[in-house]
Amino acid sequence: MxxxxxxxxxxxxxxxxxxxxxxxxxxxxxxxxxxxxxxxxxxxxxxxxxxxxxxxxxxxxxxxxxxxxxxxxxxxxxxxxxxxxxxxxxxxxxxxxxxxxxxxxxxxxxxxxxxxxxxxxxxxxxxxxxxxxxxxxxxxxxxxxxxxxxxxxPDGIPSDEAAPMLCGGVTAFSPLTQNGAGPGKKVGIIGIGGLGHFGIMGAKALGCTEIIAISRSSTKKEDALKMGATGFIATDEEEDWATKHAGTLDIVVSTVSSPKMPLQQYLQLLKLKGKFVQVGAPEDVVPPINMFSLIFKRVSIGGSLIGSPQEIKDMLKLFVEKDVHTxxxxxxxxxxxxxxxxxxxxxxxxxxxxxxxxxxx
Incomplete structure (x- = not known):
């Protein structure tokens, strides 16, 4: 034909x-x-x-x-x-x-x-x-x-808003649901860009108790709070930020693609049995870490790739219910x-x- x-x-x-x-x-x-x-x-x-x-x-x-x-x-x-x-x-x-x-x-x-x-x-x-x-x-x-x-x-999502949800949206949403994000959980989202803004809104839609946006500067702080963040860490502006906020988060989702990320300090933010999930994909290797960062708090590092067709459908359904807009x-x-x-x-x-x-x- x-x-x-x-x-x-x-x-x-x-x-x-x-x-x-x-x-x-x-x-x-x-x-x-x-x-x-x-x-x-x-x-x-x-x-x-x-x-x-x-x-x-x-x-x-x-x-x-x-x-x-x-x-x-x-x-x-x-x-x-x-x-x-x-x-x-x-x-x-x-x-x-x-x-x-x-x-x-x-x-x-x-x-x-x-x-x-x-x-x-x-x-x-x-x-x-x-x-x-x-x-x-x-x-x-x-x-x-x-x-x-x-x-x-779904009828409740305009086409221009739906398009980015099909990759960017589910890439940030999937690691949240796969790692138990929801009421009672404190979540950190690293990088307030295309992926990160979905991470914040997804965590809010899932009902997370606290959502901490993490960025190098505070230029996007106001936007992050409007998206649903309850707190903000500017790593280039806040002295000793990793020590001040150590042991406060259950899940950290990193959306950044810079190989220069301060990975060792990010891991400090996690609670006992906390989970660090990388979704951004740098073109080079990331910095080494001290293994005691994992051992003492039974912390785990993982990765996540986009989402399954069913995860996309579930996300879109939730985003309609919670009035989430790209x-x-x-x-x-x-x-x-x-x-x-x-x-x-x-x-x-x-x-x-x-x-x-x-x-x-």
Whole structure:
């Protein structure tokens, strides 16, 4: 079955594309299968992963790439084997587009509902489908991929606010729920950026007793308190901050991607059996730590990767109930090159969202 639409979008042709040098071009998507959905894109959030990929920061990228994995739009083609999605539905897709989905137990991740840790995961861009076809992201007019990872968007969330929730939102939300955040818990969120602002709002929605925003300076303190933080630590401004606030937090979620993070001091903030969870992904190694930081208080260090389709659905449901709204700035899709440069410069407050205006008509 042929379509009357073309797959075209902003392509990064080399590492220079991260400097605002993407080009708008047509590309060939994966061959449509009856398990797939085509989405007519109306909105796509800009994630830090986009910048890392465009500049080959984590690893050499498979150029050309079309980045963007916070995609919202309408289903325009739905395979016969897709369940729960029909043509016309408002839907979205996050950072993951595929997994083996093996429920027999020989893929532990998928059997446990942790598809984001499947060893056969297909990332929404700069990756390969089992057929060998390249995956392309959402800085584009259309997206094609597995219906298993296409998420219905609840009526209570506008499309521009929903888009960043599909990656940024669940990346901060998942480690909170996985580590018992809720009433009675005291949580710290490191980094008040695109991920961190979701961490604060997610912790508030979960009913955490205290939410401490942690940043190098106090420039974002007022915003953090409006988002739901009950306290604030400015590490470059408050002398002996780690000692003053030692042993006060049950969970610390770090959203920063700087390899220069003061990890040893962050661990001091934790209570007995406290948990430090890293979600930001630096391009270099982080500083070493003294193992007594872990031993004396039975502290644990962990990591978390995006979220499963079910976690995304649960998060969206809660965000509707608790009236959570993304702090986003909308930018025309045609201005994507300027937007990624501004994003990399730290100007986002707190997520940029590309709007495909011709698809809003």
């Amino acid at each position: 042929s379509t009357d639409y073309k797959f075209q979008g902003w392509l990064g042709l080399d590492a220079e594309s991260a400097k605002g040098k993407m080009v708008w071009k047509e590309y060939e998507p994966k061959e449509f299968e009856e398990t797939d959905v085509d989405i007519k894109i109306t909105h796509c959030g800009i994630c830090g992963s986009d910048i890392h990929t465009l500049r080959s920061g984590w690893a050499p990228s498979d150029f050309p790439v079309c980045v963007g994995h916070e995609i919202v739009g309408h289903a325009v083609r739905v395979g016969d084997k897709v369940k729960g999605i029909k043509v016309g539905d408002r839907v979205g897709v996050g950072a993951q587009s595929g997994a083996c989905m093996n429920q027999k137990g020989d893929c532990e991740a998928c059997a446990d509902g942790l598809q984001q840790h499947c060893p056969h995961m297909v990332q929404t861009f700069n990756h390969k489908w089992p057929s060998g076809a390249k995956s392309y992201g959402g800085y584009a007019d259309y997206w094609r991929g597995s219906g298993d990872f296409v998420i219905p968007i 702090w986003n700035v909308n930018v025309p899709m045609s201005d994507a090159n300027k937007a990624i440069v501004d994003m990399d410069a730290g100007k986002a407050r707190y997520r940029y969202v590309l709007v495909n205006e011709k698809h809003l008509k």
